[in-house]
Amino acid sequence: MATIADVAKRAGLSRATVSRVLNNHPNVTEDKKRLVREAMEWLNYVPNSTAQRLRNQKTDTIAILVPVLTNPFFAYLLEAMDMVATKNQLQLLICQTRYSKQKELDFLELLRTKQVDGLILTSYENEWKQIEPFSAFGPMVLCNEYERHTKVPIIRMNQFEASYIGTRHLIEQGHKRIACTCGDKSNLAKDRQAGYRKAMADQGLLVEEEWMFSNVFDIEDGKRVLRTILNLREAPTAVFTGSDQVAAGMIMAAKALGKKVPDDIAVIGFDDQPIAKVVEPSLTTIRQPIEELGKTAMEVLIDLIAYKKDTKHQEILLPYDLVIRDSTMSKLKSISI
Amino acid sequence: MATIADVAKRAGLSRATVSRVLNNHPNVTEDKKRLVREAMEWLNYVPNSTAQRLRNQKTDTIAILVPVLTNPFFAYLLEAMDMVATKNQLQLLICQTRYSKQKELDFLELLRTKQVDGLILTSYENEWKQIEPFSAFGPMVLCNEYERHTKVPIIRMNQFEASYIGTRHLIEQGHKRIACTCGDKSNLAKDRQAGYRKAMADQGLLVEEEWMFSNVFDIEDGKRVLRTILNLREAPTAVFTGSDQVAAGMIMAAKALGKKVPDDIAVIGFDDQPIAKVVEPSLTTIRQPIEELGKTAMEVLIDLIAYKKDTKHQEILLPYDLVIRDSTMSKLKSISI
DNA sequence: TCCTACGTTGTAATCGATTTCAGAAAACGG
DNA sequence: CCGTTTTCTGAAATCGATTACAACGTAGGA
Incomplete structure (x- = not known):
């Protein structure tokens, strides 16, 4: 050479x-x-670009931490980030944490060892106080997650409001007993739960704790949980899920049990992924502005790298959309309107 | 620092x-x-890992070229590769070519500029003679694609045979007029087409050129092409598609037009992605051994890097599976059996 | 006691680029 | 034609690690 x-x-x-x-x-x-x-x-x-990196003290590489690539939400988020990165001649190092705390910390080391110029976190497993110190080693941005007391910039959607609107939509269709499968311990999930609870409370509806489910992520989880829900005494008539995957699984399981969606059980998804239009009945869901999220997060990070200025805290909130389809609107009803 | x-x-x-x-x-x-x-x-x-890279003359990074991340086939393929890479302390540089020849060449430069220790190609846009020279600059493996005359190792599935079996399955259900939407110019697509044609020929069936479609990739393409197919004089009664996404789109379009699947039009997918079980009727499809493909490709590449031996040509063929579901088997028929 | 062998440490070269600084050459003005 | 400024080029330092080689000290054997 x-x-x-x-x-x-x-x-x-x-x-x-x-x-x-x-x-x-x-x-x-x-x-x-x-x-x-x-x-x-x-x-x-x-x-030789390694020599250039050493001499120039920059790598032109950005690390993105995602839980898994096979979740379409993250695939589309990465797609959007990649667009911006490419335009700016930056490489993306895509890091799958697989929901492991240890892997997450290992990847954060990239910032400390100067293997990347910046890092985007799209979700996290460790306590925030474990993570925050790494932001001292290089620019870092939080996307689709948030943390109240931090100087790290945040780009996200208002999960609380979106969930409130989604739940209210179910209530407006006449449902009073609504299950919720969006609860794990992330702030994001807590917000969704809070939105759901407020919508219920505002209409004077009670929430039974046995309607709340955690760690529900994919199609199989959705099937499993729906069967559980239908077996409850006085089973809920609707479910507010945290993901289109889960909602799709529920629809499949409901049909397998001979239940009609939305008449026997209504379901609302989250994200507006392609699958939402494929299932039958099609999914009512909350559209997340994925492209905007990814694009904005990357742009903020690039700014941060370019100006090296002290991170003044900023939080960017992007808008959501309630997309109404068939999984919550009975055809009979919609015709009668 | x-x-x-x-x-x-x-x-x-x-x-x-x-x-x-x-x-x-x-x-x-x-x-x-x-x-x-x-x-x-x-x-x-x-x-400082950049200094170590310079001194040690290796990067512990592998580049993977994929067309797009949002295609689940590639997401799962990457997932499998990532497993093996992580186990071997290697980083993955995921490169989206977005079907652009120029981007593909740009990414191949990574090998020449020694920014990565090796590279896996999961599909390609340029002529092979444009690509092959890069294999002189570092280890390279072809996964899910192939090329007849090359020393670059190949890990793939026998697309020809799989397509033959898939088409024969449609013929066995009594179909005589079968469309095919798997044809673009890649060798992979050519093989699929060849398998389809041989199955037809072996049963003495004629293939009309107006049944053959190119550049059909996603759900929307599937919808569009199905409408075209149904508008043909003497429309085909079955479609051999190259992707579950396309097949899913066709099922949706068929239903929207009031046609019954599989009775009015039967559809067979490819890949056995999650979507295959979600659509109604569920998709008959050809399962690709995605995990095996990814895992094996990465292992072969790691071997290549470790031993630096001259690439002796090897081609690894992995097995496929015909997964029979409802989109090709009429419920009436299957009951009558 | 002297010599060899081995274990331990440091010096300096090396990987392949960029950049400061200084000197040479060219251009310019009077 | 001389002094000053500007333009161009090269020598050498630098980025942050690794490693060949030399040097030193100590232990063991004769």
Whole structure:
């Protein structure tokens, strides 16, 4: 592999001059430029980027921490981030934590060991006080998650409000007994639960604790939980889920049990993923502005890297949408309207 | 940021000794080891990995080229590769080509500029003769794609056979007019088409060129193409698709037009993605061994990197499965059996 | 006691680039 | 034609690690 020294020798010039040509320094005569170019071509020279990184003290690489790639929500989020990164000549190091605290910490080390110029966290497993210290080692942004007392910039949707609206929609369809499957311990999930609870309380509806479910993520979880719900004494007539995957699983399980959606049991999803339109009945869901989330998070991070200014706290809230389809609106009713 | 020199100074030792402790060299006394460890702790020292990369001439990073992350097939493939990579302390640089020839070439440069130790190609856009030369710059593996005359190792499924079996299944259900939507110009697609054609020919069935469709990838494409198919004079009664996404789109469009699947039009998918079980009727499909593909490709690449031996050509063929569900088997028929 | 062998440590070269600084050459003004 | 400024180029330091080699000290054998 040819190095800059080889090019210099062949061109009969110094390494410094070659480097100048490489970086378009103004003060090099056309003559020497040509010599250098010819030598580079002849030797098939390509600068070694590791050496450049060491010398320039930057990597042009951003780490993105996601739980899993196979969750479409994160795939689309990454897609949006990638668009912006590419435009800015940045590489993405995609890090799957698989919901492991240890892996998360390992990946955060990337910032400390200067393997990346910045980092985006799209969810986290550890306590925030374990994570925050890493933000001292390099720019960091929180996307789709949040933390109240921190200087790390946050880009997210108002989960509380969105959940409130979603739950209220179910109530407006006449449901009084509504289950909720969005609760794990993340702040995001807590917000969703809080939104759900407030909507219920505002309409004077009681929430039974046996209607609340945690750790419900995918299609199989959805099937399992729906069967549990239908077996409850005085079973709920609607479910506010935290994910389209879960809602889709519920619809499948309901049909398998001979129950009609939404007449026997109504279901609302979250995200508006492609699957929402594929299931039958199609899913009423809360659209998240995924592209906006990813795009904005990346832009904020790039700003942070460029200006190296002390992170002044900022929180960007993006808008949601309630998308009403068939899994909450009885066809009979909608015709009668 | 503390460097190895700072540690050395604080420990009252040389950089060499610190480095030896870092790399568990045997010949360092416990005494000095302790001194070094204390200094490292005190200074919060972490080795700069860029410097290590430069010195050691390796990056411990693998590039994976995929068209898009949002296609679940590739998400699952990456998931499998990530498992093996993580186990081997390797980082993955995930590169989305978005079906762009230029981007593909840009990413291949990673190998030439020594930014990665190896590269896996999961599909490609350029001519193979554009791509092959890059394999001279570093280890490269082809996964889920193939090329006849090359020394680059190949890990794939027999698309020809799988498509033959899939098409034959449709024929066995009594279909004689079968459309095919798997044709673009990749070798993979050509194989699928060839398998389809052979199955048809073996049963003495004719293939009309207007039944063949190219560039059909996602749900929307599926909807669009199905409408076209149903508008043909003497419309086909079955479709052999190249993807579960497409097949799912077709089922939705068929239902919207009041057609029954599989009685009016039967559909077979490809991949056995989660969506295959979600749609109604559920999809008959050809299961690809995604985990095996990803895992094996990564293992072969790691071997290649470790032994630096000249790539002896190898081609690994993994098995497929025909998964029969409702989109090809009329309920009436299956009951009557 | 002297010589060899081995274990331990440090010095300095190295990986492949960029950049400061200083000197040479060219341009310019009077 | 000389002094000053500007433009161009190269030598050498630098980024932060690893490692070949040399040097030193100590233990063991004769």
